[in-house]
Amino acid sequence: MSEMQTQQELISAFLDEEMSPQQIDELLAQLDCEQGRGLVCRQAMLGTVLTGQAKVYRDISGAVRAAIREEPLPGAGNTVVSIFAAKAAVRSVAPRWKVPAAGLALAASMAVAAIVVVQPSSHRAESGALLAAQQEAPTASASLALQPAAAVAQVEVPASAPVKLAARELVIAPPEQARPIIAQWSSADAQPVNLDGAATMPVNVQERLNSYLINHARYGGGYALSGSLGYARVAASPQQRMDEPRK
């Protein structure tokens, strides 16, 4: 039996939910999932996720996470891996933005500044934890399959209790605690963070990033499917009072 035939049989067994966790691990390994960059692996995982086979997804989520946990992004350090590897963290409100004085680009940055604040590096960890938690939870709606609106509106997030993932503990802030303002630039490997977990990315850098973001949305929206998301980024409202414009 050829290797391809073997893999096909394994995949069939996987689809029929006849595989043990160990066998799933072996299949993922064969699909080059250790490297996380194999097209087969990605399409396999995405295909499962995107088509809403939530049960299967839950079944393999642990194995998938284990397989890709330590995968570095090509040329990008370990920033994304940190969503699984980062230590527990409770959200904190980021420092306020200082808004530039005038001008379209800077005013544009205000529009985006509304949705961009200094971001502790733990944010991605939290987001990842949240997603992971949703994937783990029986009632989770983090499956990426297209679902009715109601399903999204009814995201059930463990609010007050820490969520335990395999070998790691992650804390999700309860609603009464300070939550992140809104979408935030995360300080990946770009900037260090202080002991509080607060990013030290200078305000000026973030202001400039906001200008870039909105100008990217202006021109990119006409070409990109994701342009609509950029537009929504601009229109989404802030929960945070911004400082007076600089003179």
Next chain:
Amino acid sequence: MLKFVAAALIGGVPAVAFADALEWLQRMNEAVREATYQGTAVYRNGDQLETLRIYHRFIEGEENERMFSLSGQPREILRQAEQVTCIMPDQRAVLTDPQGLRGLLPKLSRAAFEQLRSHYELIEVAAQGRVAGRACRQIQVLAKDIYRYNYAVCLDQQHALPLDIRLVSDRGELLEQVLFTQIEFPEHLAKEHFVSAVDTEGFRHISQHRVAAGQADDQAFTWELLEVPAGFRLATRERQYWPGIESPVTQLLYTDGLAAVSIFATPEQLPEEALQGLTSLGGVNAYGRMTGTFHITVVGEVPQATVRFFGDNLRQVPSQPLP
């Protein structure tokens, strides 16, 4: 083998041909421009949810659109043809752009459709979805390499308007989403729906202008990429004066038809204003570095590897002398 695996794992849910999915996307392209609709949408970024109200109509060959936030501080965006006005009451500012944002929903070029097959796997899921109480057709756009993200859209069965757009990482993480929770398709929408109720008297009015031909002061060179990820092409090149920056900012926009990447080059940037390395916002990644006396920043709804690729391959080259 690859096709087998993709098909097999998508397999429990029947998928139909690329051509059918493409036809749906082309219908979507027309619908986002020509449909008249009003609705409420949710923008989701990680665990953040924001609610937006949207009105859109196509009348006398022009698009009118109005979008405003229903939660938090007010934000309003009006679009009449190409002109976009952003009203920010909390900042007491009105931003007017004669060629502004291209609208809430995406419009794809013909070239984009033609390129899709090379870099994305298009899959229409036979099973119907349901969003905002309406039947919709699920289309998945799976990237074939590491340089782009994946998309999932659900198109209204009757009008082909996208009721749900998702940006998904190569690990299956939902990065961002726009989802209608309520939508109607009336025959007409009165013009009153496209007028802001915000009193902007006393607000600052702000605009941005392009660098006119011959006005440039540093045209001895131009920017080029030594190498571009497969499928990406240069779509626009702009030089504009931005308030607060003495020299013009150069923006290069590359797209593969679905994903877009912008490169910004600014001279004389102060070190404290310069991003060094990688950062992200939802599905948007950014990468910054110095090259000579210029700082370049790459921004796009693409993986970190992609923004870094663009940033590391950007070079200054002498401009071609005019004949």
